[in-house]
Amino acid sequence: MADSEIPLVVRDLHKSFKDVSVLNGLSLEAHEGDVITLIGASGSGKSTFLRCMNLLEVPDAGDIIVHGEPVAFKQHNKTREPASWKQVERIRSRLAMVFQGFNLWAHMSLIGNVIEAPIHVLGVPRRQARERGMALLERVGLADRADYFPAQLSGGQQQRGAIARALAVDPEVLLFDEPTSALDPELVGDVLAVMRELADEGRTMVVVTHEMDFARDVSSQVIYLHEGRIEEAGAPADVLKKPNSPRLQQFLAPRF
């Protein structure tokens, strides 16, 4: 399949912070409707990998191609930089991200958070953005909380609001960075339920997670990272049920 038909292709990413090399040649292809989960111990590079996909971290080497459009890089004082921040901003607006710490804008109401990027990045008319934003809040079960500020909501509500914010830009790929790790256990279920629905309706998603049930039930592909390398990858039934690598066996062992 040609790259131009694939929402997100990442090839051979390398990244080091100072002398520590974090990513050592990682690749993935997220096809339309794929749900790819990235698992691995802390420090395995899964969050950095995800953050490279929308250039929150700039990889030292490797390609990122969004619907056939490769991100252009240039060398600047020995470090690699995007050649055009304009291009990066355009690409970012097509890849929405949901963060571990929610990162809602605290001075805006929930609906304000949801309509912010559509209005001020994509140029959607306010009324239209608001209508759609309310529909999205309805979807995640927060229509009655539209005018609340983030600090007035529980963690689970904030994260569901953050998912509505992500959906509002109509992204081609949704990036989730440990979306349930900062939540109280009883709030995790609501957020996962919303994510399952998104997967069911065919959204393309890349999810960094520690939720093995979610990885097993929802994803089309599981990638196990170890020290910045792909140790094992494949369908969840293979990777999680019959792991080949001893490390993955050990990683999964205490859970089952």
Add this chain to the structure above:
Amino acid sequence: MEQWLTQVAPFLSDNLIFTPNTLAQYWDGLVNTVQLVFISLVVGLFLAVPLAVGRASRRVWLNVPIWLFNYVFRGTPLLIQLYIAYYGFAFIDGVQDSAFAFFINDPVYPALLAFTLNTAAYTTEIFVGAIRATPQGELEAARAYGMSAATAYRRVVLPSAFRRALPAYGNEVIFMLHASAIASAVTITDLTGAAYYVYARFYSPFPAFIFVALVYMLLSFVLQGGFKVLETRMLRHLKPA
């Protein structure tokens, strides 16, 4: 109210100090003080916003000069700054015949200059602190959703920083009001100048100065109330439901 007036009227008519004449003095002083403080605060505020953005920038050629400006104006007494503006500039050769003659002929201009730059320096530091305290995750989210650096500043960093800065800025406004009393040192008849005039005229310090102290208190009270209202409106996002 009427009863109160009839009780107060004889007291007022008997006293020698608070005559219509001196009350008019105080009124002029009030007008001068309010004008002086208001203009310097507004201009200082408009200067402080770009200065704070520049000071928070990582570009050395931008943030070092602003750091120096703030360092000088916060490191020296306002009274000295006022003296330099008022006495100093008058000594520059040929200034009397230049287009800047108006500046040395009316003490209000040097006072406005000193007050404006001084409050600009303090306000800049208040804003810089608030800008630096922007939650990193919020900025990251702004960038992740494709905002340019300028849009992220305009939509996320500054609105959030202004709200955080509000209580400290309210403090600066009250401070500026009281600091403006030194305008009387360069012959401006502000509130303090008016009080001094009344004191000198009747040689009775307590009525003259306690009255003016009460006027300053009333002004502070109004300002504090204003900021309280502003804070409850602007900072409600920090309060739990």
